[in-house]
Amino acid sequence: KVLDASTLSFGTRVRWFAICFVAGIVCSFLGTALLWLPKGIKLFAVFYTLGNIAALASTCFLMGPVKQLKAMFDPKRLIATIVMLLCLILTLCAVFWWNKKGLAMLFCILQFLAMTW
Numbered sequence: 001k002v003l004d005a006s007t008l009s010f011g012t013r014v015r016w017f018a019i020c021f022v023a024g025i026v027c028s029f030l031g032t033a034l035l036w037l038p039k040g041i042k043l044f045a046v047f048y049t050l051g052n053i054a055a056l057a058s059t060c061f062l063m064g065p066v067k068q069l070k071a072m073f074d075p076k077r078l079i080a081t082i083v084m085l086l087c088l089i090l091t092l093c094a095v096f097w098w099n100k101k102g103l104a105m106l107f108c109i110l111q112f113l114a115m116t117w
Helices: 010-034 040-063 065-072 078-096 101-116
Strands: none
Touching (some): 040 065, 040 101, 078 101
């Protein structure tokens, strides 16, 4: 049987949720602050993407990984999940391989919109 977050105590789940959630916020704000540096778009893309991954991990601790994956891939959330995961990858591709700053910003915005949806 796949281990689920329910095997952790409630206090542990809440603690790790808070740690991941705060780490996600810090990464997102740090990325935004670094955006104004000369090569800041790469740092922004990395930190913003890490922030979104940390946000996903935070809810994983509350719901459990299996339950979260089932919810993410539910038919009414499937498009948003695919867009979000694809944009996570495309954001990094845009800054590291394609060197397209505008495209990276577009993918970051789409990440945000998909996560919000």
